[in-house]
Every structure is written in C-alpha cells, then in structure tokens.
Amino acid sequence: MNFPLKSIVYALLGMIGLGLMTEAAKARDQKKSGRVLRHVVCFKFKENAKPAQIQRVEREFAALKKKIPQIRAFEMGTNNSPEGLDKGFTHCFVVTFGSEKDREIYLPHPAHKKFVSILKPILEDVFVIDFWAGGD
Incomplete structure (x- = not known):
C-alpha cells in the first residue's frame, strides 16, 4: 500500500481540526452550563x-x-x-x-x-x- 503524501497530510490536518473542535466544544459547554x-x-x-x-x-x-x-x-x-x-x-x-x-x-x-x-x-x-x- 502506497499512500500519497497529500492524503496523509489531509488526514493529519483533519485529526488536528477534530481535536481542536472537541476542545472548543468542551469549553463552550462549560460556559453554557x-x-x-x-x-x-x-x-x-x-x-x-x-x-x-x-x-x-x-x-x-x-x-x-x-x-x-x-x-x-x-x-x-x-x-x-x-x-x-x-x-x-x-x-x-x-x-x-x-x-x-x-x-x-x-x-x-x-x-x-x-x-x-x-x-x-x-x-x-x-x-x-x-x-x-x-x-x-
């Protein structure tokens, strides 16, 4: 299996983005509560x-x-x-x-x-x- 570098970069960026969104959601929920x-x-x-x-x-x-x-x-x-x-x-x-x-x-x-x-x-x-x- 040979994954193009571009796909790996997009996958990593997606995981980072998901992590940031999760942290933002936690902070937002905390403020709402x-x-x-x-x-x-x-x-x-x-x-x-x-x-x-x-x-x-x-x-x-x-x-x-x-x-x-x-x-x-x-x-x-x-x-x-x-x-x-x-x-x-x-x-x-x-x-x-x-x-x-x-x-x-x-x-x-x-x-x-x-x-x-x-x-x-x-x-x-x-x-x-x-x-x-x-x-x-």
Missing part, C-alpha cells in the same frame, strides 16, 4: 506570625487577580464560625477559574510562586479543596 471551578484555600498561621505579615499575605493573594488573567474571581475572609471546628485555620480564600486548564496555568505561574514564597515563612498549615460549582 455556567459551571466554574472553585479553588478553596485555608491557612493556619504560625503563632509567631505578626499581624503585618498576615496582612501582607492577604494583599499579595488578592493582587494575584490582576496578575493572572485566568482568575475570574477572588474572595477572602477570616473564620467566623461559632462551632469551634476550625482546627486553628483562620483565613479562607476562594479563587474562581473557568476551567481546569485555567487552574493549570495559575499553579505554576511566576506571580503565584512569588506569593507562595511570601507566605511560607509564616504558614503553619494549609488546606486546599477544589470543586465544580453552578450549572446543573
């Missing part, structure tokens, strides 16, 4: 962390929204639960993405890595959970 990916991060700071250091962490984390375009929304707050089940975690941050690909860009992003380097010296523990919200 109104689903977003929530990245929830809770911090427990070291006992010797100074209020000014914690405030800097809050500012730097919030500033990531302007530095990383894949972040759709950012929310933060401190624990206000009367249940006493916080296990020492005082701060909660919710970063919203449109897709897992957006999160994949965010995690190794230089601005995120710089933020982590500011956070680490005063961080006792961290809890992270991601989930899909909205839509059906």
Whole structure:
C-alpha cells in the first residue's frame, strides 16, 4: 500500500481540526452550563506570625487577580464560625477559574510562586479543596 503524501497530510490536518473542535466544544459547554471551578484555600498561621505579615499575605493573594488573567474571581475572609471546628485555620480564600486548564496555568505561574514564597515563612498549615460549582 502506497499512500500519497497529500492524503496523509489531509488526514493529519483533519485529526488536528477534530481535536481542536472537541476542545472548543468542551469549553463552550462549560460556559453554557455556567459551571466554574472553585479553588478553596485555608491557612493556619504560625503563632509567631505578626499581624503585618498576615496582612501582607492577604494583599499579595488578592493582587494575584490582576496578575493572572485566568482568575475570574477572588474572595477572602477570616473564620467566623461559632462551632469551634476550625482546627486553628483562620483565613479562607476562594479563587474562581473557568476551567481546569485555567487552574493549570495559575499553579505554576511566576506571580503565584512569588506569593507562595511570601507566605511560607509564616504558614503553619494549609488546606486546599477544589470543586465544580453552578450549572446543573
């Protein structure tokens, strides 16, 4: 069997086109469903962390929204639960993405890595959970 080069090129282009259309359809369906990916991060700071250091962490984390375009929304707050089940975690941050690909860009992003380097010296523990919200 001898296939002409032209046929092979057309077949490859067709497969690439189909792959691109599939990815575009996934993204379109995700947008239609109104689903977003929530990245929830809770911090427990070291006992010797100074209020000014914690405030800097809050500012730097919030500033990531302007530095990383894949972040759709950012929310933060401190624990206000009367249940006493916080296990020492005082701060909660919710970063919203449109897709897992957006999160994949965010995690190794230089601005995120710089933020982590500011956070680490005063961080006792961290809890992270991601989930899909909205839509059906």
